[in-house]
Amino acid sequence: MTSDALAQTRLQAVLEHPGETLVGIDFDGTLAPIVADPEQAHADPRAVAALARLGNLLGTVAIVTGRPARTAVRLGGFRGVPGLGHLVVLGQYGVERWDAATDEFVIPPDPGQVAALEQEIPPLLDRLGQGAAHVEHKGRAVVVHTRQLPDPDASYAALSGPLNDLAERHEMVVEPGKNVLEIRSPGIDKGVALRAIVEETGARQVVFVGDDLGDLPAFRLVEQLRREGRGGLLVCSASHEEDALSVLADVVVEGPSGVATWLEQLADALETRRDAR
């Protein structure tokens, strides 16, 4: 079968079994455009509207993000949206959770070593001539951004080794991303998070939509689920910044606006089938 035919077959399985389908979707670069200030990364309203339609059609819709769950809920504008009454947000790579149905957050305490590690970051950045880098504090993780620096790629290269060494000394790991080096605890990733919600919901078809290296474990998990006999469809939100996911994807769309269009088309197709019954 050609890859196009395979993608079509995988989509068809979703269309035929929406009630047993889980859609997992990343936030930054997928639902929200990449912008310089992480506090200004709001979800595309078209994507949120499409997710609300899908919330009435599919078994489960879950946001799986590196953002803290509270931040994702706020920047996504997900609270109180009709159709998103059962949305699940898995934040900080699955450590945190928000359920729209109860409006409850489950947020474990921050790991103790983060505070000590954070204190070392400003002098380290200064020593490396990168003192203007934006530092995002996420409680259980800390993120150094190079996007707003004069040469983001050179700064990224200069910071990568020293931040990895710092993380290692504090028994943490670096999650690389688009102009970001995020220091966080090991042991959980989006693949682990996605596996847990797939088992919890009993989903037989899993769609995952992502754009960056942090989404790779979720892509790998969907490949694994296929080997275990479940259906899986992978959608890449493509950009010039990262191409690791496009080779694995069944569907490649152009950034968050392409994702919004793809979600709208999925909702259209599912509604047409529902109305024809």
Ligand SMILES: O=P(O)(O)OC[C@H]1O[C@H](O[C@H]2O[C@H](CO)[C@@H](O)[C@H](O)[C@H]2O)[C@H](O)[C@@H](O)[C@@H]1O
């Ligand atoms: O798992 P995600 O939802 O993709 O979150 C991963 C990281 O995304 C954020 O950074 C990215 O988006 C920023 C806003 O558009 C952009 O400025 C940055 O360059 C991107 O890498 C976020 O700030 C991090 O905390 C997340 O870990």
